[in-house]
Amino acid sequence: MLSVPDRACYNVGAMTIHQETKHKVDLLSLTLPEMEGWLRERGEEPYRARQLYSWLYRQLATDFATMSNLPRGLRQKLEEEACIGPVVVRSEQHSKDDRTRKILLELADGKLIEAVLMLYPPLGESSARATVCVSSQAGCAFGCTFCATGQMGFDRHLSAGEIVAQVLHFARELRADPWRAAGLPGSKTIDHITNIVLMGMGEPLHNYDNLLKALRILNSAEGFQLGARHMTVSTVGLVPAIRRLSQEPLQVNLAISLHAPSDELRGQTMPINRKYPLKELLAACQDYITATGRQVTFEYVLLAGVNDTPAHAQQLAELLTPLKQFAHVNCIPVNATGADYRPPGPDAIRAFRSVLFERGVSNSVRAERGDDIAAACGQLRTRFEERRKQKALAPQG
Numbered sequence: 466m467l468s469v470p471d472r473a474c475y476n477v478g479a480m481t482i483h484q485e486t487k488h489k490v491d492l493l494s495l496t497l498p499e500m501e502g503w504l505r506e507r508g509e510e511p512y513r514a515r516q517l518y519s520w521l522y523r524q525l526a527t528d529f530a531t532m533s534n535l536p537r538g539l540r541q542k543l544e545e546e547a548c549i550g551p552v553v554v555r556s557e558q559h560s561k562d563d564r565t566r567k568i569l570l571e572l573a574d575g576k577l578i579e580a581v582l583m584l585y586p587p588l589g590e591s592s593a594r595a596t597v598c599v600s601s602q603a604g605c606a607f608g609c610t611f612c613a614t615g616q617m618g619f620d621r622h623l624s625a626g627e628i629v630a631q632v633l634h635f636a637r638e639l640r641a642d643p644w645r646a647a648g649l650p651g652s653k654t655i656d657h658i659t660n661i662v663l664m665g666m667g668e669p670l671h672n673y674d675n676l677l678k679a680l681r682i683l684n685s686a687e688g689f690q691l692g693a694r695h696m697t698v699s700t701v702g703l704v705p706a707i708r709r710l711s712q713e714p715l716q717v718n719l720a721i722s723l724h725a726p727s728d729e730l731r732g733q734t735m736p737i738n739r740k741y742p743l744k745e746l747l748a749a750c751q752d753y754i755t756a757t758g759r760q761v762t763f764e765y766v767l768l769a770g771v772n773d774t775p776a777h778a779q780q781l782a783e784l785l786t787p788l789k790q791f792a793h794v795n796c797i798p799v800n801a802t803g804a805d806y807r808p809p810g811p812d813a814i815r816a817f818r819s820v821l822f823e824r825g826v827s828n829s830v831r832a833e834r835g836d837d838i839a840a841a842c843g844q845l846r847t848r849f850e851e852r853r854k855q856k857a858l859a860p861q862g
């Protein structure tokens with residue numbers, strides 16, 4: 466594990482940046498029309514918003530002073546009244562193979578969240594990918610028993626700007642230092658973010674409005690231009706929000722955290738199942754498929770001795786058969802957390818998957834990555850807080 470010492474973003478201390486940004490508007494929280502309105506209220510021409518958007522999302526600027534086509538007076542005003550993502554990097558880790566990079570961000574009110582960059586070399590026909598795993602909340606209210614974030618409880622929703630800022634952090638990093646897979650000398654470097662997955666801390670559909678706003682900002686043709694097909698929202702299964710999402714003009718990929726094939730078992734590990742049992746969840750997925758014509762991914766965290774037998778796979782196949790080719794199962798061997806769960810061995814995983822294949826259910830297994838830097842979200846924060854507590858308790862010398 467390579468652990469990088471805590472460092473503050475943009476070369477200023479956390480306290481300074483937090484005090485400075487407290488009363489400023491976060492530009493990363495504004496859609497283009499909102500930015501036009503904000504500038505108009507300050508007596509500026511609305512077309513300046515497009516220029517500003519281009520600086521933020523195309524040049525990936527972090528400093529108003531560099532925005533050379535904006536008049537000096539406007540730059541001054543921005544300096545006084547606005548900021549660009551009030552977040553500070555408190556800790557950063559790269560996996561040994563440098564394909565996974567994880568950061569712990571401190572928000573303006575001191576809350577801590579994690580974001581992860583996952584780098585994939587080119588494979589066959591498909592080019593290299595750089596995927597950011599984004600947090601949508603500080604903590605989470607849903608308490609799934611295998612999830613480190615779920616065990617922390619809920620702090621608060623993230624603003625749209627706090628969601629966008631996580632993506633921009635890694636976009637700037639890759640722009641400044643493009644990545645090439647070690648051992649693949651002929652392959653092209655990658656210098657931009659290709660995908661985002663809402664699989665970090667928190668439940669994205671519990672923070673629906675800010676989430677959708679952040680996705681629209683990242684999708685904007687005048688700005689970051691990330692296609693909706695390159696965005697995946699993962700949900701614990703909030704039925705009304707899934708239905709709402711199916712009606713959105715922005716058609717992102719949907720992933721459902723299923724993790725068990727029966728109400729009895731799912732209720733034991735995922736308390737939300739008592740509110741939205743499988744029948745309702747699957748009906749919402751069917752409606753989503755009908756409305757969008759898109760495939761749904763079902764995430765299935767494999768917990769040895771709990772939900773990983775061929776009989777469970779059989780039940781899962783039966784559950785998903787009505788969705789036909791529109792269902793894909795992603796098997797995820799559980800990452801160890803404080804809870805007492807273990808991932809199954811390769812034979813058990815193979816046996817589980819072959820039952821799904823036999824029943825015609827498309828499936829894949831998530832390759833383990835970044836384990837040496839605590840890949841399951843919530844773990845970096847947990848460790849950081851433990852260290853902080855230990856430091857606070859240690860006798861002062």
Ligand code: SAH
Pocket residue numbers: 609611612613663664665666667668669699700701721722764766797798799800801802841
């Ligand atoms: N709240 C959303 C998104 C964040 S969690 C959701 O639950 O879908 C992203 C994914 O990581 C979910 O599928 C979640 O179940 C899974 N996950 C949580 N804890 C995990 C662990 N310890 N090991 C592997 N996957 C885990």
Ligand code: SF4
Pocket residue numbers: 605606607608609612613614615616665666667668701722
């Ligand atoms: Fe929350 Fe998702 Fe973790 Fe469940 S798995 S506790 S919904 S973050």
